[in-house]
Structures are given as structure tokens and as C-alpha cells.
Amino acid sequence: MTFRGLDDRPEWANAQRFAPETLIFTHSIGCTVSHLANHQELYAALVTRGYQYDLDALQVLAKRELPCRYIGMIGSQKRVRQVLQSAEKLGVPKSNLQTIYAPIGLSLGALTPEEIAVSIGAELIMVRRQGSGNLSSHH
Numbered sequence: 001m002t003f004r005g006l007d008d009r010p011e012w013a014n015a016q017r018f019a020p021e022t023l024i025f026t027h028s029i030g031c032t033v034s035h036l037a038n039h040q041e042l043y044a045a046l047v048t049r050g051y052q053y054d055l056d057a058l059q060v061l062a063k064r065e066l067p068c069r070y071i072g073m074i075g076s077q078k079r080v081r082q083v084l085q086s087a088e089k090l091g092v093p094k095s096n097l098q099t100i101y102a103p104i105g106l107s108l109g110a111l112t113p114e115e116i117a118v119s120i121g122a123e124l125i126m127v128r129r130q131g132s133g134n135l136s137s138h139h
Contacts (some may be wrong), residue, residue: 029057033064043070043124045104051083058087062096070127072104072120106133 025032036042042064046057054073061071073080080102088094105119105128126133 029053030060033060034107038069039067040066042068043127044068044072045120046071046073047104051079054079054083055086055090058097058100059090059092062087062092063098067096067099070101070124071099072101072123074104075102076085077103088108100126 025035027035044057044061046054048054048057054075058071058073062066073083075083084097084100084102087097101123104123105116106121106122108115108122110116110119123133125131
């Protein structure tokens with residue numbers, strides 16, 4: 001699994017901030033997703049700096065010919081609801097929007113950025129391994 005980062009701000013999207021094997025995209029979300037069009041297992045975590053960025057990303061990701069394996073979006077319930085409603089008004093099928101994990105991450109009671117990162121990572125593993133997120137008897 002290769003990590004790919006996308007941010008249109010060079011001060012955030014640069015080689016000094018990420019591991020050497022990270023591919024960094026500084027293009028628009030549409031351009032970046034077109035580069036990833038043949039990815040069978042695309043996981044997208046939307047941790048953007050604003051509503052419009054989430055909306056732009058969803059319009060592209062939720063309409064991919066090869067559906068994303070995972071789309072998660074950070075934000076409050078209100079922000080998530082507003083973005084999903086706007087995306088639907090802009091033509092994103094409701095059935096595609098119902099598969100979005102939002103707010104992103106498993107409900108662990110996470111508070112710090114590090115804990116939130118763990119909850120997002122756990123959710124990604126759950127989706128990849130087709131888990132339920134519930135405790136199992138296999139400890």
C-alpha cells in the first residue's frame with residue numbers, strides 16, 4: 001500500500017513533511033483522482049481545511065468509475081450533513097453518498113490528534129479486513 005498525499009499548499013505538501021516513499025500531489029482533486037483512475041483499492045480520507053474542499057473531493061471521488069474502497073470525511077455531524085446534502089444537489093447519487101464514513105474514524109472516544117489518527121487507522125483496517133468494529137472472542 002502506497003501513501004499518497006494531496007494538498008495544494010506547498011508548505012504542507014512537500015518531501016520534508018512525509019516519508020520518502022510518499023507520493024505527493026499538489027494538483028486539484030480532479031487531476032489527482034484522474035492519475036489514480038486505475039487504482040482498484042483506493043482509500044480516501046478527506047481531512048480538508050474547509051467545506052468547499054470536501055464538496056469538490058466528493059464530487060470526484062463518489063463518481064469514480066472504479067468505486068473507492070473507502071471514503072472517509074472528518075468534520076462535525078452538521079458539516080458532514082451539509083456537505084452530503086450539497087453533493088447530492090450537485091448530482092452525486094445518494095447511494096454513493098451512503099457509503100461514506102463520516103465523521104471519519106471508529107468511535108473510540110479519541111480527543112487528541114494522535115488518538116484521532118489511531119481511530120482513522122483502525123477504521124481503515126476494519127474496512128480492508130472486512131471487520132465489524134465490534135469486539136471479537138479472539139483476543
